[in-house]
Amino acid sequence: MFLTEKQYKVVDLYYNADLSLSEIAQQEAITRQGVRDSIKRGELTLLEAEDKLGFYKKQQETEKLLDAICKSVNAVLEENRESIRSRTVEKQMQWILTCVDQMDSEE
Incomplete structure (x- = not known):
């Protein structure tokens, strides 16, 4: 798996469930900044994996x-x-x- 379990959940909630940073922060009991950082790290990880694997x-x-x-x-x-x-x-x-x-x- 490319993302940690936490990153996966946050990225999934943000992109697939269309929740806001605040909604995710409240649901996951972390700060908005923590949510944003997790999403950015997850995006970077996925983009690096895509560059290497070329699935798209x-x-x-x-x-x-x-x-x-x-x-x-x-x-x-x-x-x-x-x-x-x-x-x-x-x-x-x-x-x-x-x-x-x-x-x-x-x-």
């Missing part, structure tokens, strides 16, 4: 590839509907789109 960049690349796959599959489907009319091709292309949708929804 990999996710963006994956999304671009999935979009390209969908465009290609839709082009094949269109061609199939206009001239080939193969049920097998239709089913396989629909299956690929379903897989891509599942991958996209998991992100």
